[in-house]
Amino acid sequence: MIDTHTFLLALGIGNIAFAVLMAGYTFGAKPNPGLRLWMWARLGMGASQLLGWMRPQLGLALPPGVEGVAWILAVSAEVAAYCLFFEFTRWGRLLLPITALSSAIVLAAGSMGASHGQLGTMVACVVALFAATMAWILLRPRRFSTRFAAGLRSASPLQLIIGVNDALFALAVGWSAWSGIQGGALFSQGDSYEFAYLMGYLLMIVNGFGFLLLCKQKDDAEMARLATTDFLTGLPNRHAFLERAEQARLAAQRQRRPLALMMIDIDHFKQLNDRWGHASGDEALMVFARTARAVLREHETIGRLGGEEFAMIMPGADLDGAVQAAQRLRVAVRNATVITSGPSYTMTVSIGVVVLDPNEDLSAALARADHALYAAKRDGRDRVEIGHPELRRA
Known part of the structure; x- marks a missing residue:
């Protein structure tokens, strides 16, 4: 069984590595707001995880709840990146208030003397909600109303793989949160901890490469469209x-x-x-x-x-x-x-x-x-x- 600190170290290094990989991929390319935000989300998540690993090792004294808020902000940014990628126009009206409210609750609970385990359980509930949101974004069919693409289009195989992984991660973190509510600690030594660790590691790998491949698919589709479309009228050339x-x-x-x-x-x-x-x-x-x-x-x-x-x-x-x-x-x-x-x-x-x-x-x-x-x-x-x-x- 791997202890919590080793778990955080592996995830932190992996997420920062993916952020660096995305920075290299986007260097000199056409600006992509979704990919750029996703890169910063991964960097923030990796930094939060490394901070969680270093805090007990170095004896860092952080204000209660700050570490949890960093997790919430990073996962919220990842949800926002998916919203930008799939061109949702009103995502901020719901995501931003939820992020602000949950962050305020965690900070308030920390200032009132909540334990590290209790704060972790609260953060896990928010992370599970955001992971379920990402799964919904990826797995839901999309409706088109144009004359040439009317009706519903199901999610692509790549979206299914990433979306199912997000759904499993949401279940794993939700299970761990429920275990924390029942037992007073987020990471127990039972099955919920093992499942959450496995899904968290898979999330890092699958979402890391998956989002990059989604962006590449979108870029390839745009290049194909430009090659077959008259730029002025939008008609086939x-x-x-x-x-x-x-x-x-x-x-x-x-x-x-x-x-x-x-x-x-x-x-x-x-x-x-x-x-x-x-x-x-x-x-x-x-x-x-x-x-x-x-x-x-x-x-x-x-x-x-x-x-x-x-x-x-x-x-x-x-x-x-x-x-x-x-x-x-x-x-x-x-x-x-x-x-x-x-x-x-x-x-x-x-x-x-x-x-x-x-x-x-x-x-x-x-x-x-x-x-x-x-x-x-x-x-x-x-x-x-x-x-x-x-x-x-x-």
């Missing part, structure tokens, strides 16, 4: 759109379902840039993207191919349905408002629509839609034209 369109074409062939394609061009876009500046042109592109998203169905995809040119793929749409969708988009764009440095600008679009023939490749369909688009521009703009089979390239 040319490469990503063509990849999705090819997947939709293959799926339509397998399922023997129709597949429609639109080519869309903002009318007189060069004149808009020349007259009111590129900022107004950028505003027009963003207004178009927002308008197009609003009329899209969930399974449809629109992407920016370059400049003022866009394309949309519509799985399951026949020619009549595709033309109706194109007309809805055209009218919605005309009714949208573009703010320029001069008067408000009425934006219009020209659209070419085709339905892919059986076994037609994507490039041929794009060429037909492009021919139809230029026919719409030639015949007066702000209109929809259908690409006929005879316009296909040989």
